[in-house]
Amino acid sequence: MSADVDPGTATVSAGASRSLRDVVYERLRDDILNGRVSPRERLTEPKLGKAFEVSRTPVREALSRLLSDGLVERTDYGYAVVVPSLEDLRNLYELRVTLELRGIARAIENPGVRHDEDQVRAELARWQELRDTPPEPDPAFVLLDEGFHLALSRSSGNAQLTDALVTVNQKIRAVRMHDFVETGRIVTTIDEHIEILDLVLARDLAAALTALHKHVGESLEVVMERATSAMTRMALAG
Secondary structure, X not given: OOOOOOHHHHOOOOOXXXXXXXXXXXXXXXXXXXXXXXXXXXXXXXXXXXXXXXXXXXXXHHHHHHHHHOOEEEEOOEEEEOOOOHHHHHHHHHHHHHHHHXXXXXXXXXXXXXXXXXXXXXXXXXXXXXXXXXXXXXXXHHHHHHHHHHHHHHHOOOHHHHHHHHHHHHHHHHHHHHHOOOHHHHHHHHHHHHHHHHHHHOOOHHHHHHHHHHHHHOOHHHHHHHHHHHHHHHHHHO
């Protein structure tokens, strides 16, 4: 959510069946989780009350719930989106790699586990289309990237793995979105996604596992270098 919220989409109807508190909470949580709230943005009761056209009370209650969720933190000026420390980020990336690789590894270990080919083909078609018409560099590309990884995980048949991956992605999204501001990164990501999907469809799972491992960060230090640069840019811009 930018500082200039569209009143047509932000306004909360007083006649809604749900409480104003719930509506504000759900919309603000959705904005945070989908990267529409910058980590540098100040979240204050007056500002949010004006954006959602509600009193401070439901905003205050929504922010309290988001604080309990660990999505925002108190600051001198109100609240801000939580950005993980470098140590936390390292731990979260290690967990992400483990979850991502497990989706393919379980199919290697158990021949009875097979990826849902319809889901994989549908995802492949999406990325082939993106290869034909690559989008411009944009931090929001992180959502498309996450979509690929969730679809691949979901196709492996373990919903709990996918749910855990969703949680990890939400926690590192604010930093990862800075990885997609260069054309080269967009093109490389698209090509690597297509390669991984092709290998899964060909049932060359060992090669798919290797390609996925390289893609999500075979060298954690490279990932951390990008993250450190991203966090430094955020700090300088704040």
